[in-house]
Amino acid sequence: MTDSASAAPRVTVVGMDGRRLSDDSRWALGECRIIAGAARHLDAVADLVAPGAELLTLGGLAPALDRIAAATAPAAVLASGDPGFFGIVRALRERGLDPDVHPAVSSVAAAFARVGLPWDDAVVLSAHGRAASGRSVRRALAAALAHPKAAVLTAPGTAGPEAFVGPLLRAGRTVHVAQRLAAPDESVVEAGPADADRTDWAHPNVVLAVDPDRAVAPAMAWMPGHQGAPDGWALPEDAFEHRASMVTKPEVRAFALARLAPRPGTVVWDVGACSGSVAVECARFGAHAIAFEQNAEDCARIRANALAHGVHVDVREGRLPEAFPEPDTPGATGITGTTGAGGALAPDAVFLGGGDDRVAAEAVHRFRPERVVVALASVDRVAGVHALLTGAGYRVEGTQLQASRLAPLPNGSLRLAAANPVTLVCGTAAPGGT
Ligand SMILES: C[S@@+](CC[C@H](N)C(=O)[O-])C[C@H]1O[C@@H](n2cnc3c(N)ncnc32)[C@H](O)[C@@H]1O
Structure with missing residues (x-):
């Protein structure tokens, strides 16, 4: 460190958690010519500040940081808790400063x-x-x-x-x-x-x-927060309770999940959820999943499937589209979103595995999710859904998926067992919104 006017100032960041500051922090503050912090933090160190030191009350952050970045004498910033954790250290680094950080206990x-x-x-x-x-x-x-x-x-x-x-x-x-x-x-x-x-x-x-x-995970976690992708996805049908094979097949679910992009911080609606396999898989990726289903027994199955997979799915029973929540405020949904949709959170992505064209149209026009995936067994509906999404401003792709699984024949050889074809019509909001 030199004293030249062009050199970056020595900046100490002192975390505050109500306890007595360390001797190092007290000494550093006594050396500083500029000290910035919230009023309550400045009050707490008043007896440590050298006479004549400039005190900057942090209201607007940017002017105080500019002042510190331009300083030629040692400066300090007082911050709550650990300043390296959602704190001031990032902003100082962005200004090219290399602070000496004295952390306290994070809130x-x-x-x-x-x-x-x-x-x-x-x-x-x-x-x-x-x-x-x-x-x-x-x-x-x-x-x-x-x-x-x-x-x-x-x-x-x-x-x-x-x-x-x-x-x-x-x-x-x-x-x-x-x-x-x-x-x-x-x-x-x-x-x-x-x-x-x-x-x-x-x-x-x-x-x-x-x-x-x-509240207390059985084993110590090894990585805080969501663990990233789950330990498997596109789970087999028998990973879910379902009614008469009414479950989205794993080959189709894999593609749908890729287009729905579930992850922490996103909300995915599984509309006409039936077994809830899509909702459960989205929740396993860390999304908040809401399942809409009119059949009470299916709703019970969705809850059981969520429980079995250790995830939370918000199950909404009712006939659609009437059972869709009201958007809270016009324009306050989906990609433009604030809070959401009358008690449910507005969707970032919607999977429509059930419901008719009216349900699809209501979901798209009322909630304007960033991503829409519609699974169709009926070829008659493909053109209409494609037109719905195109007309609503989405970039649209359609894919017919028809998987054949290997299955044994009585003589020990293998055959291909064909599953029913499904068409996925997917819409992604064009940049700038739908
Ligand atoms: C910019 S973050 C700073 C976090 C800080 N670096 C830490 O480690 O606690 C500010 C937020 O931290 C939380 N926070 C900071 N000080 C707190 C306190 N004394 N009591 C409760 N929450 C506090 C509040 O949520 C506040 O809005």
């Missing part, structure tokens, strides 16, 4: 500690930060609903606990809101039904959502 670690749970098997989601928007809230909620253990970093306003607590409680999760951790008025509460619509949460806070049946 996520502290929140799980307060409720006495391990969190190496949790997925950590941020609805906070530069990208905070309706879409980032919906994405965080979808991932929290799909995963048995989640922590959500929130932000005041539309990304606060009010966006998460109600839906997570309704999905059967145990929900804690850890407010103002390490502050004198810290409060960690388990949310009850009366809290579903509460809006007066104290910030900052972290929302924890845990499936009570899977």
Whole structure:
């Protein structure tokens, strides 16, 4: 490090978690000529700051970072928890700075500690930060609903606990809101039904959502969060309970899954779900899956199939298209999305394995998902569905899939056993929307 005006300043980032700072952090702060941080953090170090040091209250982040990047004397940034975890270190790096980081306990670690749970098997989601928007809230909620253990970093306003607590409680999760951790008025509460619509949460806070049946995973997780792709997909028919072979065949399901692109943070609707094999497989990839099915016995089977595969599927019983939820606000669905569709989350992708042309048209026009896959046994419907998707502005492809599986003959040789052909008509939103 040199003192030349062009050299990057020495920047120390000090994490704050309410405990006494280390001697190293105290010494570094005493050396700094510029210290930036939230007002509460600046107050907490007032007795460590050298006389004449410039104090920058972080409101607008960019001007403070510009000031620090232009500094010629040592500077410090005070930040909550571990500044390398959803924190200021990224922004400093983006400005070409090479900070010396003194981490404290992250709010996520502290929140799980307060409720006495391990969190190496949790997925950590941020609805906070530069990208905070309706879409980032919906994405965080979808991932929290799909995963048995989640922590959500929130932000005041539309990304606060009010966006998460109600839906997570309704999905059967145990929900804690850890407010103002390490502050004198810290409060960690388990949310009850009366809290579903509460809006007066104290910030900052972290929302924890845990499936009570899977609060402690049997084996220590080896990789936090969702594990990526499941250990197999396009599972055989007999991996699902089904009625009279009414199950999407694995060869067809494989192609459909590829086009639906299920993953954490996405919402997939399985419409006319029957056995729910597509919903279950999407949930295994980390998507939040919602299955629409009119037959009560099939709904029970979908729940059983989800349970057997250790995933959560939101099953909606009712006759379509009437049973589709109302979009909350015009234009607030799907790819443009904010919260979603009247209590269900608006879909990123829709699989239509059942239902007629009216159901397909309603799903496409009302919810405008980014991806649509329609499975058709009837050739008569192919042109109409193709026209529906093309007319709605999708890039459309159609493929007839006809698999023949090897099967033994009595004499020990092999034959090809043909399955019924199915046509998949797939639509993908053109860039810029449908
Ligand atoms: C930009 S992130 C910073 C996370 C931080 N680096 C950490 O490790 O805790 C800000 C979010 O962290 C959470 N958070 C930070 N400090 C907190 C506190 N004292 N109590 C509860 N949540 C806190 C809130 O969700 C807040 O919106």
